[in-house]
Amino acid sequence: MNKKPQPVSLTIMGKEYKIACAPDEQSDLIQSAGQLDTQMRQMRDSGKVAGADRIAVMAALNLAHELQLMKSQNAVLNQALSECLAKMTHKIENVLENQ
Numbered sequence: 001m002n003k004k005p006q007p008v009s010l011t012i013m014g015k016e017y018k019i020a021c022a023p024d025e026q027s028d029l030i031q032s033a034g035q036l037d038t039q040m041r042q043m044r045d046s047g048k049v050a051g052a053d054r055i056a057v058m059a060a061l062n063l064a065h066e067l068q069l070m071k072s073q074n075a076v077l078n079q080a081l082s083e084c085l086a087k088m089t090h091k092i093e094n095v096l097e098n099q
Contacts, residue, residue, distance in 0.1 A: 003022055003023070003024070004022075004023075005020035005021055005022055006020065006021065006022075006023055006026070007019070007020055007021075008020075008021045008026050008029055008030065010029070010030065010033040011033075011037070012033055012036055012037045012040065013037060013040050013041060013044070013052065013055075017033075035063065036059060036060075036063065039059035039062055039063060040052075040055050040056060040059045043055045043058055043059055
């Protein structure tokens, strides 16, 4: 299997970027570029942010904020899952001990 990075062409706000990427990560990179392009176009079209560099920074901040929220939610869900699994393990052990 070829893991050597391959160039991927991405278009963000009308500009083309070539990024080297492992073949098995290309789909995720293309999807991420699409999300960034959508965020940046929405900001530009809202008229509240001017200039490509400011739009890029604001879009990056929004995406980073969304990522942080997802990480926090994931941590809470992982904790709840761990607690549930611990309770189930305890119940199973009790049943097995009482047989």
